[in-house]
Amino acid sequence: MIIKIKSDNKCFLDILHKNPNTDQGLYLKELKNGILIGNVIAENEYHCLFLDGKHSYLPEEGNQIDFQSHCSPLLALNIMSEFFNHLYKENNTLAATVIPWLEKNYQAVDTEKCTIEVPTFFIDSNWYKNGKYLLSKYIDGIILVNKIGNNFELKIEGATVREAMQKFSLVSLFSHFTNKYAVYTFIDDHFIQKHITMFTNLTGIPYFVFYLFIKRIMRSPSQFEKFKPQLEAYFNNEVQFVFTDTHQSRKEFICSRINFEESVLDFGCGELQYYKQLHKKGFREEYYAYDEVDFKHIAYKIQESERTENLIWVESLEEIKDFEGQIVLSEVIEHNSLEEAKNILIWIRDNTKFTKLFVTTPDKDFNVNYELTEEFRHDDHDFELSNAEFVSLINEIFPNPKEFHGVGDCVKGVYPTSAVIIQKK
Template sequence: MIIQLKSDNKYFLDILYKNPNTDQGLYLKELKDGTVIGNAVSANEYHCVFLDGKHSYLPEEGNQIDFQSYCSPLLALNIATEFFNHLYKENSVLEETVISWLDKNYNEIDTEKCTIEIATFFIDSGWYKNERYLLSKYIDGITLNHKIGNNFGLKIKGATVREAMQKFSLVALFTHFTNRYAVYTYIDDYFIQKHITMFTNLKGIPYFVFYLFIKRIMRSPNQFEKFKPQLEAYFNNDVQFVFTDTHQSRKEFICRKIDFDEKVLDFGCGELQYFKLLHKRGFKQEYFAYDEVDFRPIAEKIQALEKADNLVWIEKVEELKNFEGQIILSEVIEHNSFEEAKSLLIWIRDNTKFSRLFVTTPDKDFNVNYEMTEEFRHDDHDFELSNAEFVALINEIFPNPKSFYGVGDCVKGVYPTSAVIIQKK
């Protein structure tokens, strides 16, 4: 792998802490089983070259072709840490840091644009789609040029050397943790703090990038709680994060409120995610599962593997008439036309004797946080409602006592999921 850094800044090498007169501008460091070499090509260009000894970045040790050592995002991240770790401090600290041999601080000298390029960068994930990399949508200055297979040319532009390096490291970080072909990396608090500092050093990073960082990188609720205040402070506390992703948040919300002494009907059960979580937590009552799509093979597999005798697959909706118990209707209504959704809710109202009905659906007002404008959150949605429209729909159909909730992260008072728990008449 070769990383090329370029800037017209006359203090470029000073910012990098590299002296072109030391050992002819060469720096050598051990990295895993190889050697990373830094070379001051000129006053305005610096190269980092990695020469591997033996399979330092290859998950499959039996493979004799160690191509990952030429293009691994984890290697890019490691090289940047080895040579430029001093640029990862908080901006407020760096701005006041004086470079002794110049008697100037970073604010005075780091004022010119910088580019960082990698000729071959490996991406093996859904984050590159329709000829665009996901982070390019949210952070400017990130360009990918597809070469062949999963190999891309990567170019990062920053207004300063610090900004370019921090963008570069964030791209390497996210790419590594979303690649299917990746070396396992231990995530400790130091690692988390370093990259949170990079986030907060950059201006205008949107909510969704922070969301991806929490869901993809953080390993435990305790770790999340430790750093949550820093993440929310970036948005002046207009954002409140939760540890679980949007789908998990819905499951947690409903499963925490389910009465374990009463049977459940999962209407539009899909692949039985709710049953799996409830079963894991010791739910023993009858659990009726219905969906227009035939998920019976999945139900039968769960019944056999988990010895879940309480799971009952329902073939026809007519079998659900006069059902008595709790009903889950989670992320179902938006997969129908609006009129069909109303008819479904009315059918449940008139044909079952539910004790509590749980309904969730996406709040379309949250979609702006995904950089979405007119499109629905998922391609198979026929409509999406604002929270106000959802409340109006539920109140129109159900005169019953009910409680409305927002589920998931909260951005300026808006949640990704609208939810209601409707009580029996």
């Protein structure tokens, strides 16, 4: 792998802490099984080159060709840490740090644009789709050009050397953790803190990038709780994060409120995610699964593998008429027209004797946090409601006692999921 860093800043090499008068500008360090070489090309250009001895970044031991040592995002991340770790301090601290031989601080000298280029960079994930890279949507100055297969030419543009470095490391970080072909990386608190510092050093990073960082990289709820205040402080505490992703947050919200001594009807059960979670927690009452799409092969597979007798696949609405118990209607109504959704809710109201009815649906007002404007959150949605519209719809159909909730992260008072628990009459 080769990384080319360029800037017209007259103090460029001083910012990098590289002196062309030392060993003709050559710097050599051991990295895994190879040698990392830093070379001053000119006063405005610096190259980093990795020459591997044997299989330093090989995920599969049986593979004799370690092409990852030429293009791995993890390698890029390691190179930057080895050569430029001094540039990853907190912004204000670094800005005030004096470069001794210049007798000036970084704020005074790091004032020119900088670019970082990698001729071959490996991305093997759905973050690059339809000619677009996900992070480019949220962070300016990330340019990817597909060369062949999963190999790309990467260019990063920053207003300063520090900004370019931090953007480059974030792209390397996310690319590594989302690649299918990746080596395991140990993630400790030091690793998390370092990359949170990168995030908070950059201005204008949107909520969704932080969301991806928490869901993709943080390994435990305790680790999340430790760093949660720093993440929320970036948004002046107008954002409240939770550890679980949007889908898991819905499941936990409903499953934590299910009565384990009453039957459940999962109306629009999909691939039976709720049953799997409840069964794991010890739910043993009858569980009726109904969906217009034929998922009974999944139900039968679960019955066989779990040796469970309480899961019952329902073929038609007639079989669940007069059902008595709890009903889960999660992320179902938006897959129908609004009129059909109303009919589903009315049918449940008039044909069942539910003790609790759980209804969830996306809040369209949250979509702006996914950089969506007119689009629905998913292609198979026929409509999406704001929380106020959802409350109005439920109140129109159900006079019952009820509790409305927002589920998931909260951004300026808006949640990704609107939820209601409707009690029996």
